[in-house]
Amino acid sequence: MKIEEAIKQARFGNNFQKAVVNLIYTSNWLRDTQADIFKKYDILPQHFNALRIIKGRCPKPVSAGEIKDVLLDKASDVTRLLDKLVKQGYVKRQLCEYNRRKMDITITTKGLQLLEELEAPIASFYEDLATRLSQEEALLLSDLLDRVRR
CATH class of the missing domain: 1.10.10.10 (Winged helix-like DNA-binding domain superfamily/Winged helix DNA-binding domain)
Structure with a gap:
């Protein structure tokens, strides 16, 4: 699902704003998905x-x-x-x-x-991510995130 659909927002001020919103939304999604794993413990x-x-x-x-x-x-x-x-x-x-x-x-x-x-x-959590991204895409994403923090 695209970020526009997820948060029901058709337009963003610019691509940087869209990227930051998407990053925050995805970070929270990853956190919540992992929290479900840990909840039973x-x-x-x-x-x-x-x-x-x-x-x-x-x-x-x-x-x-x-x-x-x-x-x-x-x-x-x-x-x-x-x-x-x-x-x-x-x-x-x-x-x-x-x-x-x-x-x-x-x-x-x-x-x-x-x-x-x-x-x-x-x-299993990481295997699920591997159905969404290739190894190369995961590495590229990680490298891009490193660049954001430079």
């Missing part, structure tokens, strides 16, 4: 992103600041995200033995199991 896409970051550092601990630096959603409240993940048993938080002002965050076995369970539905 009682997590949000931001929790999944944080778990992947923490797993990527495993077995070394990571600090909240390091997570925030690479989190896709920069507006997220990392402390609140981590509080929920700790409460659910997916991550463990403890004082750093070398710097008592810093918290060390590590992923638990339960957190690793959750990520393993999510592999199939996430793979």
Whole structure:
């Protein structure tokens, strides 16, 4: 469906405005589609992103600041995200033995199991995208988005 149909707007001020509106609309669509996958696990896409970051550092601990630096959603409240993940048993938080002002965050076995369970539905999500775009088109889209942020 074209963006004009999706938002019921026939004209845009210019192609840049149309592109930005389309980008925001599509970003929200992707977020909502992924959120449906995570809903049954009682997590949000931001929790999944944080778990992947923490797993990527495993077995070394990571600090909240390091997570925030690479989190896709920069507006997220990392402390609140981590509080929920700790409460659910997916991550463990403890004082750093070398710097008592810093918290060390590590992923638990339960957190690793959750990520393993999510592999199939996430793979399915990307397979669905592969029916809409070729590998080359996906790379071109990614390169164009990189240019937008330059």
